[in-house]
Amino acid sequence: MIYNPYICTSNKNNMIKNFVEELKWRGMVQDIMPGTEELLNKQMVAGYIGFDPTADSLGIGNMVPVMMLLHFQKAGHKPIALVGGATGMVGDPSGKSAERNLLDEATLNYNVACQKKQLEKFLDFNCGANSAEIVNNYDWFKEFTLLEFIRDIGKHISVNYMMAKDSVKNRLEKGMSFTEFSYQLIQGYDFYYLWKNKNIQLQMGGSDQWGNILTGTELIRRKSGGEAFALTTPLIKKADGTKFGKTETGNIWLDKTKTSPYKFYQFWLNASDEDAKTYIRIFTLFTKEEIEKLEAEHNTAPHLRVLQKALAKDITIRVHSEEDYNAATEASEILFGKGTAESLQKLSEEDFLSVFEGVEQFEIPKSELETGIDIINFITEKTNIFPSKGEARKMIQGGGVSINKTKVESVDMKVTMEHLINNKYILVQKGKKNYYLIKVS
RNA sequence: GGGGAGAUACCAGAGUGGCCAAAUGGGACAGACUGUAAAUCUGUUGUUUCGACUUCGAAGGUUCGAAUCCUUCUCUCCCCA
Structure with a gap:
């Protein structure tokens, strides 16, 4: 291991770590370009990952690249997060089976701003030479004209090369627009621009980005004879093969x-x-x-x-x-936990509310409860816990609904004032894990 | 432009005049077991006041009766040019 003088202050006591080795034992390396590891062990390197502004928040799937940047910085390198204000306008065909709908500009701007704010939370932006940075590719694309682009950039990459990419090949049957086809070139130019102007030598990302990243290194090589590197992480899947990061909701x-x-x-x-x-x-x-x-x-x-x-x-x-x-x-x-109806009753209102802050809530007027509400009506029309009465009925019959941790035995049950906790709340449970708080006012 | 195939529930996919609210598989949800796990087993999976009611790309028509037959339209895919 080589001592790197450019490490973070927060890192000073640590020996400079081998970034690639660190990622490898964590199972975070899918593909890596030859020479990448050697470069990273030799000197401080600036590397980036792009984030696609398709939503106004990052999802946990995005935590993988975030963690990568974090390890990158901890290893003494300079992490750059790129928010795709420009690429987001085009739409990445990688991993998609159909043409994407374009988001309007206002939404994109908003999404970029939101994601930027979240990214700022994870990296150190004030630790000397390897401080993190956030860049937006819209900044260098907004002034770039189409003619300039196709003359200066398009000329260096052949259509044959672009067509050979999986992201394109997979879509040849179904069809794809020129817009999405050109995506890899746009992203490729990002890499070129960052390499040229910010001395960024490495791009990382998910394995679906491999093709796009290579277009970038290729562009750097052909246009300037320079050398740039790539590293990708495997796509995370659950052990049962389903998609990571999603739940029923x-x-x-x-x-x-x-x-x-x-x-x-x-x-x-x-x-x-x-x-x-x-x-x-x-x-x-x-x-x-x-x-x-x-x-x-x-x-x-x-x-x-x-x-x-x-x-x-x-x-x-x-x-x-x-x-x-x-x-x-x-x-x-x-x-x-061992919680029962009694322990629920014992909670103070303050505790009760803080406990259920993150639980889905509904409100109903007290007057309705005074006369009693049929359980079916209560969990469908009064609240939207179930979308239909038939489903609610079947679920009760199957033993899947509880009020205040007590199983509802009959579909004829009535919900009354007696069910109130702290004179104000009713806890409804759908299945074992789904809780709903009904507030009575 | 010519020829062919097709559109069925969340998805895949059977059904080609009544026995069809529609097989089967997957997914999803729930129950049992457990550890808020995995695997397994069981149930549910159009709405419903449980009498019915609305569904098989869209609109009409034939028929006592249509997912199924006919007409028109919309869309998708394949082959040839």
């Missing part, structure tokens, strides 16, 4: 107004044993020794779920905060 977002910290915490806690082992390497900064120790502990007493808890704690604190984490565990403890 949709994507898991980093924005707490879109995914509450409670739900966020629950997502990680619910990871299967197998997945937890993968995730903890990718999404936390625990060392190899720490992780192996946790795994050993987990194996001796799997029901304690040490791995999931460590994982969920680490990432919840890093994405949200310590307070959010505490609230989430507290809520989880009450909802999934």
